[in-house]
Amino acid sequence: MTRVLIVAEHDGTKLNQSTARCVSCASAISGAEITIAVLAVEPAPIAAQAGALKGVAKVVTVANAANSHALAAVYAPQLAALASDYSHVFGPSNTFGKDTLARLAGLLGVTQVSDIMAVEGAYRFRRPIYAGNAIITVETAQDRKVVATVRTASFEAAGSGGNASVSAASVNVALPSHTRYVSVKTGQSDRPDLQTAAKVVSGGRALGSAENFKILYRLAEKMGAAVGASRAAVDAGYAPNELQVGQTGKIIAPQLYMAIGISGAIQHLTGIKDARTIVAINKDGEAPIFEVADYGLVGDLFQIVPELEKLIGARG
């Protein structure tokens, strides 16, 4: 029987939407029984949110002061202990999941299946390689545990309506003290989260400076959109690292993605290929971004963006 354990991602109180997307991925395995593991200081409120997700049979909680921050070295041994009751362990393919699940794979002596984009069977999955230039179908050993990260942009978030039982698990493993959390610096913002936003306004090197980049924040605010950036814009210091979209940044699937002054390197395109509608604005009509855009507009972004700001939200 296929029993999938999903590692909950949370901030101490709130479950991240990535977990609901992992549930949809696991639900694509026919007959799978889905359990969510919540490792936290006080797991109860998070467990309640996890248990309400449609398709989840059980929630197991591990309460431990050591779980105040999601350190892979601390999480992985606890997950390895829990994993004995399951055939599969899934987590999101973001910085949390990539750090944690691969370490778990090492502890369990298996290769991780990274970035599942489609489920073909309990032991057969599809995933992108070469920045999405090729898609491979992989098969994992059936007599071994499957440890995998889920490409969250490929799956809708599971809805609510679930009513899973919640139980506390006793995990009796020594946790290392060799890895210690110090601090996190996060760009405070009231804008929607880039990873889950329905609309994203994203800028590239053509913005020219951090000062100029602010015109995108204004447009995004008017649209209720999140702000993203190309690697070139982040490398140049126009935007912070957490806004980077692409092969080595965030993989997103908004309803609307507006690429402004982004040429469209393949490494960037792999991060947006699941966007429903892509708009490209660039002064170079030959830019590769136009090959994937649903709507393309050639012109000077410094004229176009203020015009957009004026027309969007206007009557007519």
Added chain:
Amino acid sequence: MRKIMVCVKRVVDYNVRVRVKPDGTGVVLDGVKMSVNPFDDIALEEALRIRERGEAGEVITVSIGPDEAQQQLRTTLAMGADRSILVKTAQPVGPLTAAKAILAVIKREGPEIVILGKQAIDDDNAQTGQLVAALWDRPQATFASKVEIKGTMLTVTREVDAGLETIEVDLPAVITTDLRLNEPRYVKLPDIMKAKKKPLEVTDLAALGVAESDTVKVLKYEPPKPRAKGVMVKDVAELVAALKSKGLVS
């Protein structure tokens, strides 16, 4: 004096547009330019800077791959590594086998810091560093954008989804590099000449006592589905009208 080990992978060059073979058995590699994985270049640069600050004595580069990976190891020697080790494999191996080979070299060489790229740009797995850390039972500091050595520990700033996270790890430890850790130096011609005289040892999995043990195998390769062709609009008004008609903006 402290040793640093840097793991490098021979991959299809960053600028090559990779194509899937028509029969679905792999990607076209004939006549394609191969390079050091860009994240591994960053790993090596960081190791060289630590050595240049006097905080390490030796930088060793290690690659697991075909005989031709000696070319990439020579590049690392030209950049400034002191010596290289190639673990030669007849066929490409997966991340778990590579991690076990790296661990075997760690046990032999005794580095205090092991640095790898956060992912290889060919299979995009992003797992070898974490596997090595798990098998070695040592800390991992993944996606590093700043590394400081403080006595017997490292303070590492990591690029995470929320922003920048700082952690402390005790040595020995594994680091995986993100893009903004540093900007790798260019190789100068005289250094390429000097690199030819530096030691490059070739060994193999059997000599290291490592068995191939990956649990994931590839069944087939396919090209991605192309997106439907879009339309060019003539001005902002036409664009906004189109987006409004689809209900994407108000």
